[in-house]
Amino acid sequence: MSITVEKQPSLLQQPKAVWAVAFASVIAFMGIGLVDPILKPIGEQLNASPSQVSLLFTSYMLVTGVAMLITGVVSSRFGPKKTLLAGLAIIIVFSALAGSSSSIGEIVGFRAGWGLGNALFIATALSAIVGAASGGVARAIILYEAALGIGIAAGPLLGGVLGSISWRGPFFGVAALMAVAFIFLLVMLPAGETPTHHTSLADPFRALRHRGLLTVGITALLYNYGFFTLLAYTPFPLDMGAYSIGFIFFGWGLALAISSVFLAPRLQRRFGTLNIMMLALLLFAVDLAAMALFTDTKAVLVVCVVLAGVFLGVNNTLITETVMISAPVERSTASAAYSFVRFVGGAAAPYLAGKLGESINVHVPFWVGAACTFVAIGVLASGRKVLAHVDDHEPAPGSIDEARAVTVGD
Structure with missing residues (x-):
């Protein structure tokens, strides 16, 4: 008697709809570091100071953080396809408008609109991939994480290549690629069922009443100050061409993607979640301190930029997993509350870093970033008791909400 074993399809054997969403996801995640290489050229050609140019990050992250509060409300009423298409349409319009701008104020405003579209898209893309993928939820999440890593790493590189031609190039490049992604999704992604469970706008604020979630959120807010200082201010003391800056931050994004997927889980299993989070934060603070000491080198x-990617990748993965089990609320609600606190609070860093560099000296922004990250370690340590259960938790394999939160956190 022979036993027939059903062979699972290859990870790459996916419907066209999956590849359409994955392609759009890569482009959306590129937007995080796309403008890094062109910060200095924009400042030079539009007569803007570093603090003014850094507002491109501040407006983008501020609106992204606030919009995370409404993404659940929107997608739970209109469904994933309409939410994805709305997000893409907003990104196309505002990235093209940013490329057509003639003043720094216009670019900052249009980057804010871009942040709204990005929030709608990235908070919904995973559920769309899971709904269309073959081979189970776990395989769909692998594809999604791959898109995330490729996008984060490729963003600065694409920005550098197009930015070496003109600072407008990266903005128009994103608009063109997103237009292609919009058409793919419109044609290939099935409409799906209309959701029956509606999320309330007040749910994330109620979730912050739980001390564990609030502790993790404040920790993220503080170390995000250092993170956004590194991302938005470092191109100015580096004082290199767009292509060189893009290649450097490509190394940062690659290190972040690899460490978040491969290094973080191994360290977590061996040493415990909170211990590794505090170690990663300590190493990142030391990294920023080294940048403060040797800003002229x-x-x-x-x-230090590339090494920061390793520390941030480990911490981002573990702190986001901690968010999911820090409070007895739905994971999507915990994700929205956490993202709101960390992005809205940390969004001030790019502007303040530029101001400190202009008014005092180029070393101070990194010192302040290092200090905020050190304080984050203390905040996290203060919540050890309420977070002691995190290593007793066995995450559900293939959890959609958990993977979505990892994406939002990254």
């Missing part, structure tokens, strides 16, 4: 800045 470009080689040190380059090495």
Whole structure:
């Protein structure tokens, strides 16, 4: 008697709808670091100071954080396809408008609109991939995480290549690629069922009453100050061409993607979640302190930027998993509350870093970023008791909400 074993389809054997969403996801995640290489050229050609140019990050992250509160409300009423298409349409319009701008104020405003579209898209893309993928939820999540990593790493590189031609190039490039993604999704993604469970706008605020979630949110807010300082201010003391800056931050994004997927789980299993989070934050704070000490030495800045990707990748993965089990609320609600706190609070960093660099000296922004990250360690340590259960939790394999939160956190 022979036993027939059903062979699972290859990970790459997916419907066209899956590849359409994955492609759009890569482009959406590129937007995080796309403008890094063109910050200095924009400042030079539009006569803007570093603090003014850094507002491109502040407006983008501020609106993204606030919009995370409404993404659940929108998608639970209109469904994933309409939400995805709305997000893409908003990104197309505002990225094209940013490329057509003639003043720094216009670009900052249009980047804010871009943040709204990005929030609608990235908070919904995973559920769309899971709904269309073959081979189970776990395989769909692998594809989604791959898109996330490729996008984060490729964003600065694409920005550098197009930015070496003109600072307008990255904005128009994103608009064109997103237009292609919009058409793919419109044609290939099935409409799906209309959701029956509606999320309330007040749910994330209620979730912050739980001390564990609030502790993790404040921790993220503080270390995000250091993170956004590194991302938005470092191109100015580096003082290199767009292509060089893009290649450096490509190394940062690659290190972040690899460490978040491969290194973080291994360290977590061996040493515990909170211990590794505090170690990663300590190493990131030391990294920023080294950048403060050697701001005038470009080689040190380059090495520290890439190393920061390792520390941030480990911490982002573990802190987001902690968010999911820090409060007895739905994971999507916990994700929205956490993202709101960390992005809205941390969004001030790019502007303040530029102001400190202009009014005092180029070393101070990194010192302040290092100090905020050190304080984050203390905040996290203060919540050890309420977070002691995190290593007793066995995450459900293939959890959609958990993977969505990881994406939002990254």
